[in-house]
Amino acid sequence: MSKIGRNEETNEEKLLLCPICNAKTRTKAYAKTVLSYFPLFCPKCKKETVVNVKQLNITVINGYPKEIGPPKAGFAKRNY
């Protein structure tokens, strides 16, 4: 169970949760961390999801921005 208080004034750090399987990733963020188009990799489901993170709230982005393009072959395309 994770309790992310969006109104708490805190410098607490949290591990970001995978938007797909809800497992903890190894990426942490602070309450004041702002991430934009961040490729969040989940060690559990082995998937990379592009997200925005603000005040520890994760928003999934569908597709990649033109200026960045899709992930390079070899990283996200791993078959297990």
Ligand SMILES: [Zn+2]
């Ligand atoms: Zn996952």
